[in-house]
Amino acid sequence: MKAYNGKSVYKGIAMGNVVVMKDRALPIKRYRIQEIEAEIARVDEAGKKAKFQLQNLYDKALKKVGETNAAIFEIHQMMLEDDDYLESIQNMIRTEQVNAEYAIAVTGDNFSEMFANMEDDYMRARAADVKDVSNRLVKILQGREDVDFFSIEPSIVVADDISPSETVQMDKEKILAFVTVHGSANSHTAILARMMNIPALVGVPVDLQEIHTGMEAVVDGFQGKVIFEPSKEICEQIQKKLQEEKEKAQLLQTLKGKETITLNGKRIRLFANIANVGDVGYALENDAEGIGLFRSEFLYLGRTSFPTEEEQFQVYKQVVQMMGGKKVIIRTLDIGADKQVDYFNLGQEDNPAMGYRAIRICLKEPEIFKTQLRALLRAAVFGNLSIMYPMIISLEEVQQIYKIVKEVQRELDRVQIPYKIPEQGIMIETPAAVMISDELAEMVDFFSIGTNDLTQYTLAVDRQNEKLDDFYNPHHKAILKMIQVVVDNAHKCGKWAGICGELGADLELTETFVKMGVDELSVAPSMVLKVRKRIREVEG
Ligand code: PEP
Numbered sequence: 001m002k003a004y005n006g007k008s009v010y011k012g013i014a015m016g017n018v019v020v021m022k023d024r025a026l027p028i029k030r031y032r033i034q035e036i037e038a039e040i041a042r043v044d045e046a047g048k049k050a051k052f053q054l055q056n057l058y059d060k061a062l063k064k065v066g067e068t069n070a071a072i073f074e075i076h077q078m079m080l081e082d083d084d085y086l087e088s089i090q091n092m093i094r095t096e097q098v099n100a101e102y103a104i105a106v107t108g109d110n111f112s113e114m115f116a117n118m119e120d121d122y123m124r125a126r127a128a129d130v131k132d133v134s135n136r137l138v139k140i141l142q143g144r145e146d147v148d149f150f151s152i153e154p155s156i157v158v159a160d161d162i163s164p165s166e167t168v169q170m171d172k173e174k175i176l177a178f179v180t181v182h183g184s185a186n187s188h189t190a191i192l193a194r195m196m197n198i199p200a201l202v203g204v205p206v207d208l209q210e211i212h213t214g215m216e217a218v219v220d221g222f223q224g225k226v227i228f229e230p231s232k233e234i235c236e237q238i239q240k241k242l243q244e245e246k247e248k249a250q251l252l253q254t255l256k257g258k259e260t261i262t263l264n265g266k267r268i269r270l271f272a273n274i275a276n277v278g279d280v281g282y283a284l285e286n287d288a289e290g291i292g293l294f295r296s297e298f299l300y301l302g303r304t305s306f307p308t309e310e311e312q313f314q315v316y317k318q319v320v321q322m323m324g325g326k327k328v329i330i331r332t333l334d335i336g337a338d339k340q341v342d343y344f345n346l347g348q349e350d351n352p353a354m355g356y357r358a359i360r361i362c363l364k365e366p367e368i369f370k371t372q373l374r375a376l377l378r379a380a381v382f383g384n385l386s387i388m389y390p391m392i393i394s395l396e397e398v399q400q401i402y403k404i405v406k407e408v409q410r411e412l413d414r415v416q417i418p419y420k421i422p423e424q425g426i427m428i429e430t431p432a433a434v435m436i437s438d439e440l441a442e443m444v445d446f447f448s449i450g451t452n453d454l455t456q457y458t459l460a461v462d463r464q465n466e467k468l469d470d471f472y473n474p475h476h477k478a479i480l481k482m483i484q485v486v487v488d489n490a491h492k493c494g495k496w497a498g499i500c501g502e503l504g505a506d507l508e509l510t511e512t513f514v515k516m517g518v519d520e521l522s523v524a525p526s527m528v529l530k531v532r533k534r535i536r537e538v539e540g
């Protein structure tokens with residue numbers, strides 16, 4: 001029995017077998033080799049294994065997600081047979097006498113850059129593929145394991161760290177809990193775990209060499225503890241807790257269909273945050289009164305090319321239709337910082353949280369923005385859709401956005417495609433936006449306060465940095481004062497203000513928010529009924 005403590009990012013209990021993700025990137029070292037032909041043979045051998053893995057992935061994806069989506073694994077297999085690519089690797093090994101891992105990584109980077117600079121959209125999209133293929137080869141050569149989420153039983157996933165794009169690609173039904181060695185409690189991976197209703201621990205000092213796939217484990221998110229190979233007594237205790245949790249969840253079910261109203265009759269709109277269409281089910285199951293934040297950027301993650309207008313339109317339309325007339329607030333893409341996508345070719349930044357992200361990318365690369373806006377305006381015809389823009393810092397940005405929306409409107413008019421201009425609001429997640437919220441309120445339909453970023457930018461505490469978790473204090477007076485300022489400024493202009501950051505679900509502050517006059521709280525689906533229960537207990 002081995003027990004470890006970590007930071008709990010979603011409280012829950014899990015019990016089951018472990019799957020260890022040992023496929024974290026290892027540094028690729030360059031070293032001189034003596035046996036050139038043997039090194040080239042290693043590349044050939046890795047190529048064969050990679051093709052076998054890709055064929056397997058193709059077969060499984062074909063059954064699960066259809067031919068179009070499975071085709072990517074075929075393209076990757078073809079790349080592994082590309083003469084130019086293979087010769088470039090072999091040449092490097094021969095001429096520079098370097099190891100296979102290094103030659104593959106450098107060739108992958110060079111080819112990726114070459115593709116990224118091509119005119120043709122299709123070829124440009126291959127930049128990420130060639131990187132993927134090279135990573136796969138390096139991974140095989142380094143002896144790292146690939147977890148096949150298609151075929152595992154529901155498991156406790158243990159990893160060094162997990163990125164948002166990896167998390168979003170995982171099949172929720174297959175994950176009982178997340179346990180990671182690194183990762184901050186405020187990261188998007190943690191947010192996704194909460195949204196998926198999956199117990200999760202980060203900062204667990206477990207040695208991954210000592211843990212293996214198939215081991216039994218229990219996770220207690222309330223105590224922030226994971227125990228590998230638990231004793232019979234521990235298993236019994238955990239079983240009991242699981243049962244208690246089930247009973248509590250059942251009790252909460254009685255709040256379904258009840259109004260979200262304080263003891264003195266003040267109504268609060270209680271919405272849910274989602275990352276994709278699959279989450280709408282959770283929002284409805286938990287009786288959310290709308291969607292307060294659809295993080296649309298997750299549509300762009302975990303793939304190798306931009307989602308088309310049509311793909312996006314279908315998703316947004318489906319979400320508004322599934323919500324059947326309830327409000328759905330879709331945030332335009334918030335890529336950058338921890339949400340990295342190869343095919344955007346954003347490049348390395350020293351300070352990504354303060355970097356090229358969110359609305360900044362959209363304003364600098366309006367074609368990407370317009371594709372999303374066209375899809376949103378078209379989908380607005382099918383339900384109660386609102387658009388929300390992230391990371392706003394100035395009035396000029398809002399003016400520029402409206403100009404682009406106008407252009408999109410004209411384009412749609414020209415081709416006579418039906419659309420609707422929906423309600424448009426902004427996220428208040430920078431101190432700048434707070435300070436000018438009186439003027440911004442005149443320009444927009446609503447505010448939604450993103451307390452996750454507002455905390456990091458106000459306190460100058462990187463939300464991704466696990467060393468700073470103790471300094472990341474969203475209860476800081478400065479944050480609470482800012483929320484009050486924003487709500488007051490919205491109300492002075494007859495606009496509404498909500499909170500969609502994680503703080504919105506903090507039951508210790510529910511009463512404070514109600515008293516501040518917050519109009520809407522948007523929380524993880526799993527928190528909706530808990531927040532409703534709290535609101536019904538307080539005076540507003
Ligand atoms: C926020 O910053 O509070 C927010 C809701 O956006 P995200 O967490 O996706 O950055």
Ligand code: MG
Binds near residue numbers: 452
């Ligand atoms: Mg944010």
